[in-house]
Amino acid sequence: MKKLLLVAAVLSSIAQVSQAQEIDGTLKKVKDTGSITLGIRESSGPLSYLDANQKVIGYHIDICYKIVDAVKAKLKLPGLKVAEQAVTSQNRIPLVVNGTVDLECGSTTNSADRQKQVAFAPTTFVTxxxxxxxxxxxxxxxxxxxxxxxxxxxxxxxxxxxxxxxxxxxxxxxxxxxxxxxxxxxxxxxxxxxxxxxxxxxxxxxxxxxxxxxxxxxxxxxxxxEPIAIMLRKDDPQFKALVDDTVKGLMKSGEINKLYAKWFTSPIPPKNVSLNFAMSDALKNAIANPNDNPVEAYKK
The missing domain is CATH 3.40.190.10 (Periplasmic binding protein-like II)
Structure with a gap:
């Protein structure tokens, strides 16, 4: 009986170690705190901006909330809290690097220099x-x-x-x-x-x-x-894989085309006017061939 209890204890310990190894980086941080923080821009329309009621909306905001849904499912945390932190062009990278922001959902160009500090999701806009x-x-x-x-x-x-x-x-x-x-x-x-x-x-x-x-x-x-993409912390393969898989899923299903139409070719707040901004061939190619290539790749 003692041997069985000992074996059970060892197996339980192994299971706990295995489970701990399953989640690390940003996912562990989110699980431990029960919260994920999105970096938002207040005037980067139509990717991320404030409406007349000062609520953040936009194309990249919608995509980021799709990623949040994937995080909830992965961690089995349906009640996960979502915080929104306003960022600027000047502080967006430092706030991702230091852990204040988990996903930056603005209008950031993916460049080789920035890739030395942060990672990027697959390109979701080309400007x-x-x-x-x-x-x-x-x-x-x-x-x-x-x-x-x-x-x-x-x-x-x-x-x-x-x-x-x-x-x-x-x-x-x-x-x-x-x-x-x-x-x-x-x-x-x-x-x-x-x-x-x-x-x-x-x-x-x-x-x-x-x-x-x-x-x-x-x-x-x-x-x-320039390729524009959502930012996340560097050297975090588990979170990067979840982010990439979510974005690629939106591309494969065609849902990202619907999101694009919603924000770029349909009337949008606050004035309910349409930008009439047709999808470029460069973005069509990025959706057909998902990648996180930096801007330097577009200049070759």
Missing amino acids: NVRMAVKKASGITDLDQLGGKPVATTTGTTSVALMRAHEKGKSIDFKEVYGKDHADSFLLLESDRAVAFVMDDNLLASLIANSQNAAQYAIVGPALST
Whole structure:
């Protein structure tokens, strides 16, 4: 009898060790705390932004909540609490790295440099970096920006892309920075800048929801074609596999196409206007061939 009890105790101990080994990294953190934290952007429409009631909504928010559902199922925690932490272009990576944010659901470009610090889900959006201007300015290209103030958002790569572009290398423009995309657009709106350089989808969203959308235009060459993806912590293979499998599942089932249509080609809050932003061939390819390739792969 003692031998049987001893064997049972050993088997129980082995089972507990095995179970402990099954969950680690972010999944263990979430299980232990009963909570997962999403990093959200307040003005990165239509990926992640606030509606008229200050509730965060958007394409990447919907995808992140699909991942949350997968986490609930994996950990058998239907009552898992979801916290939302506002992040900016400047602090989004540090907050993922230090564990404050578990999933960053904004508008972050996947780059080789950033991959040294964080990991990315498969690409769920592909953007072109261009510039928004007021039509009355007559500005249509980079070579018209000499000596003029150009807005961009702190913590983004837009100005560097302008200076690296063939037309931008010899142009002496003044950089003015907004703390977030809404603040940067306000610089253009209030004539403190003649152009705002950013991802074209973000520009389209800000213009569509401005007081006078008809006075703005998105112009100039595409400075860069960039894969946008949800961020998570690096060196966390269990959580990365769950995130990747969830996103790939949305792609395989076609559900991601429905989410895209909901946010990019249908009327959306707060003004119930449509961006009429058709899916690009680059995104269609990323959905057909899921990957977490950095922006450098798009330049080859």
